[in-house]
Amino acid sequence: MKKIKHDTPTALYIGNNFFEKGARELLQAYDKIKNKVDLKLIIVSNTPKEYLERYKRHVEFHEPNIPRQKIIDEFYARSDIFVLPSYHDTFGMVYEESMNTMTPAIATNVFAIPEIIDDAGIILKTPVSYYNDRYQFNWKSWGEFGNYIKMHQFPEFVDKLAKSMKELIEDDAKRKRLARRGREIIERGKISIESRNENLRRIYEEAIKN
Numbered sequence: 001m002k003k004i005k006h007d008t009p010t011a012l013y014i015g016n017n018f019f020e021k022g023a024r025e026l027l028q029a030y031d032k033i034k035n036k037v038d039l040k041l042i043i044v045s046n047t048p049k050e051y052l053e054r055y056k057r058h059v060e061f062h063e064p065n066i067p068r069q070k071i072i073d074e075f076y077a078r079s080d081i082f083v084l085p086s087y088h089d090t091f092g093m094v095y096e097e098s099m100n101t102m103t104p105a106i107a108t109n110v111f112a113i114p115e116i117i118d119d120a121g122i123i124l125k126t127p128v129s130y131y132n133d134r135y136q137f138n139w140k141s142w143g144e145f146g147n148y149i150k151m152h153q154f155p156e157f158v159d160k161l162a163k164s165m166k167e168l169i170e171d172d173a174k175r176k177r178l179a180r181r182g183r184e185i186i187e188r189g190k191i192s193i194e195s196r197n198e199n200l201r202r203i204y205e206e207a208i209k210n
Contacts (some may be wrong), residue, residue, distance in 0.1 A: 001101055004078040009169045010040040011127060012079035012103065014071065014094050015086065016064050018045050019149045020130070022085030022108070022161075029085075029162035034058065042075060065164050068097075076101035080175065081168050085161050087128035087149060089113055096191060099182030104175055106164050111135060118192065120182035122164045127154045 006192050009028075014020040023045050030041050034151040044062045052061055061203055066075075079151070082098035089108075095116050097103045105121035111131055114123050131143055132138040139145040184193060 001074055001077055003102070004041075004074075006078045008038055008040045009081075010079045011081050011165060011169070012042045012044075012075055012098075013062075013105050014044045014075070015084055015092075016046055016148075017088065018051075019048055020086070020088045020146055021045075022087060022126075024051070025085050025154060025161060026107045027051060028158045029060070030059070030164055032158070032162040037169050039114060039165070039169055042079065044071070044075065072097060072101060072125055076103050079103050081106060081165070083161075083165060084108075085124060085126070085157070086110055086113070087126050088145070088182055089186065091116070096186065100186045102183050104168065104181035104182060106168065106180035107159070117182075118185060120178050120185055122168065122178075124157070124160055124164060127157050128152075142182075151177050155200050 013023060013026055015023065016023065022041060026041075026043070030039070031040065040060065041058070042060045042062070042066055044066065045059050046064055048109065054059075062075075076097060080103065082094070082103045082106055084092070084094060084105065086092070086108055089110050089112075091112050095105055095107065095113060099117070099120055105117055106124065107117055107121055108124050108129075110124045110129050111128060117123060128148070130138060139148075168178075189195065
């Protein structure tokens with residue numbers, strides 16, 4: 001995949017579960033910096049109508065039923081940063097996609113996300129998470145968690161998110177360094193095909209011995 005030339009720095013969000021994956025906070029952060037930095041925002045999600053109406057003049061919205069290859073060739077290709085301030089995730093493929101397409105991510109310290117991104121992006125601590133410190137479900141139900149998110153605001157988290165977005169858009173050198181590091185992790189790091197094959201070889205050999 002080759003990056004598509006574009007004049008305006010662009011941030012990309014991809015994720016279902018609009019509230020639980022922090023899209024509302026992303027829009028609030030965008031409000032804080034849109035008059036301070038030249039920035040285009042693309043959101044691929046099941047966005048509620050009220051947010052579509054409120055932001056349709058400034059944000060490019062898409063429904064999530066888009067083929068993955070199109071997402072890579074047309075969305076990652078014209079984006080400079082990937083932003084997913086999620087309160088719930090396990091092993092989201094979008095993080096690997098962002099790293100593989102050299103689109104540095106701003107993400108959260110939820111479940112395996114920090115381990116995946118490592119030092120190839122910016123990790124923010126969330127004010128709430130679907131999991132506890134032992135990576136177990138911290139809520140009685142998904143609905144209970146979703147309702148809590150919808151009913152509460154997290155202004156301090158929004159401020160940190162806005163600051164990180166502004167920093168990564170304005171700091172060209174840092175953005176390029178993180179992009180290179182992300183691609184390096186994909187090609188030769190712990191989630192590379194070579195690393196996977198080596199781990200599988202070790203597991204099979206241990207199983208045979210036992």
